[in-house]
Amino acid sequence: xxxxxxxxxxxxxxxxxxxxxxxxxxxxxxxxxxxxxxxxxxxxxxxxxxxxxxxxxxxxxxxxxxxxxxxxxxxxxxxxxxxxxxxxxxxxxxxxxxxxxxxxxxxxxxxxxxxxxxxxxxxxxxxxxxxxxxxxxxxxxxxxxxxxxxxxxxxxxxxxxxxxxxxxxxxxxxxxxxxxxxxxxxxxxxxxxxxxxxxxxxxxxxxxxxxxxxxxxxxxxxxxxxxxxxxxxxxxxxxxxxxxxxxxxxxxxxxxxxxxxxxxxxxxxxxxxxxxxxxxxxxxxxxxxxxxxxxxxxxxxxxxxxxxxxxxxxxxxxxxxxxxxxxxxxxxxxxxxxxxxxxxxx
Numbered sequence: 001x002x003x004x005x006x007x008x009x010x011x012x013x014x015x016x017x018x019x020x021x022x023x024x025x026x027x028x029x030x031x032x033x034x035x036x037x038x039x040x041x042x043x044x045x046x047x048x049x050x051x052x053x054x055x056x057x058x059x060x061x062x063x064x065x066x067x068x069x070x071x072x073x074x075x076x077x078x079x080x081x082x083x084x085x086x087x088x089x090x091x092x093x094x095x096x097x098x099x100x101x102x103x104x105x106x107x108x109x110x111x112x113x114x115x116x117x118x119x120x121x122x123x124x125x126x127x128x129x130x131x132x133x134x135x136x137x138x139x140x141x142x143x144x145x146x147x148x149x150x151x152x153x154x155x156x157x158x159x160x161x162x163x164x165x166x167x168x169x170x171x172x173x174x175x176x177x178x179x180x181x182x183x184x185x186x187x188x189x190x191x192x193x194x195x196x197x198x199x200x201x202x203x204x205x206x207x208x209x210x211x212x213x214x215x216x217x218x219x220x221x222x223x224x225x226x227x228x229x230x231x232x233x234x235x236x237x238x239x240x241x242x243x244x245x246x247x248x249x250x251x252x253x254x255x256x257x258x259x260x261x262x263x264x265x266x267x268x269x270x271x272x273x274x275x276x277x278x279x280x281x282x283x284x285x286x287x288x289x290x291x292x293x294x295x296x297x298x299x300x301x302x303x304x305x306x307x308x309x310x311x312x313x314x315x316x317x318x319x320x321x322x323x324x325x326x327x328x329x330x331x332x333x334x335x336x337x338x339x340x341x342x343x344x345x346x
Contacts, residue, residue: 014277050078106134107144114148121145165191168227170250174207174215174234175273179283186214187293190219192226196306197314198297199299203289209240216244225250226235230263272300280338299334303341 004062057079106129113125122142129136179185184302186207200219219225230301231237237254244280245252255262277296283289301315331340 001130008151024160052084054079073118077093088248093271102136102144106136109134114145118177158318165228168229169193169230170199170226171230171263172212173231173235173263173266173270177278177283177289179285179289185283185289187289188215189266189269190212190216191266191269195314196265196269196309198269201293202296203286203293205286209235212236212241213244216241216248220248227251228253228257230266232260232263233257274305276304276339277335293336299339303334304338 042322056075059071094142097105109129109132110125113128115121117124122138125145126136126138126141129141172188172191174186174188177185177187183205185203185205187201187203188207189198189202191198200215204216216229225245225248227250229245230253231241232255261266270294273296276299277292281292281334283292302313302317305311305313305317331342334341
C-alpha cells in the first residue's frame with residue numbers, strides 16, 4: 001500500500017513538471033547508470049563524465065536531485081579546476097607584459113661568474129656582461145646575485161689555496177698492505193705538490209712518532225723543507241711530529257676530519273700505486289715490499305705520464321718527434337711486465 005502511494009505521488013508530481021526537467025533528469029540517471037556499470041569495482045568517473053556534470057550544472061538548476069554517485073561539492077571542485085585550467089592556458093597564450101625576463105643562459109652565467117670570483121660584486125659582474133655583449137642593467141644583476149650563496153664552496157677555497165701554493169706544499173701519509181703471512185706493513189711517503197715527486201718512501205711494521213720524525217728529517221737532508229706540510233689526524237702524527245716539522249722550518253697543516261679530498265695529491269698517489277702495482281702482487285715480507293716500492297717510484301718518476309702535469313712525468317720525460325717511415329718502436333718492460341715504456345728505435 002505504501003509503495004503504491006509513493007508511485008501515485010511521484011506520478012502526480014511528474015505530471016505537473018515540465019518536459020525539459022524530466023528529460024534532463026532521465027539523462028542524468030542514465031549517465032550515472034553507465035558510470036556505475038563501467039567502473040566496477042572502483043567507481044571513478046572519466047574526464048568526459050566529469051565534463052557532462054559540469055555542463056549539466058550550468059544548464060539545469062535541479063541537477064542536485066538525481067545525483068547519486070558524487071556529491072555537489074565534488075562537481076563544484078571540478079568546475080573550479082576547469083576554471084583554473086582555462087585561465088592558465090589563456091595566460092600562456094597571451095604575450096606577458098612588463099620588462100623582458102632574464103634568460104636561463106644569462107642567469108647561469110651570472111651564477112658562474114659569482115662562484116668563480118667570490119669577491120666580485122654586481123658592478124664588476126655587470127661590466128663583464130657588458131663586455132660580452134649582454135644588454136642588461138646593473139640592478140638586474142644585483143637582484144639575481146641575491147640568490148647566489150655569498151660564501152664560496154669550502155672545497156673550492158681549499159683547491160684554490162693548493163693551486164696557489166703548490167710549489168711550497170708537500171704532503172705525507174700512510175697506507176697499509178697485507179703480507180702473505182697475514183701481517184700488516186705500513187708504507188710512509190712524502191710527496192711534493194709541484195711535480196708530484198715522491199720525496200721519501202719507507203716501510204715498517206711498527207710506525208711510531210720517533211720513526212716518522214726521522215723519516216721527515218731524511219726526506220730533506222740537505223735542501224730546505226717545503227713551506228707547508230699536509231697530513232691528516234692520524235694518531236701517529238702526534239705532538240713530536242708537529243714540533244719536529246716546525247723546527248725544520250715548515251708549517252704543519254692538518255686536514256679536517258674525514259676529509260681525504262683536502263689531501264688529494266697524496267690520496268691519488270696511493271690509488272695509483274694500488275691500481276698499478278699492489279693489486280697485482282702478493283707482498284712476501286718487508287724486504288720484498290721495499291724492493292717493489294723502489295721499482296714503482298722509479299717507474300712513477302721517469303715513465304708514467306700524469307694528467308695533472310699535462311701528460312708529462314714528474315722527472316720530465318723528453319718527447320720524440322714523429323718517427324719516419326720504417327723506424328720501429330721498441331718497448332721496455334717495467335714492474336715485471338705489468339707496464340711498459342715505449343721509445344723509437346735508433
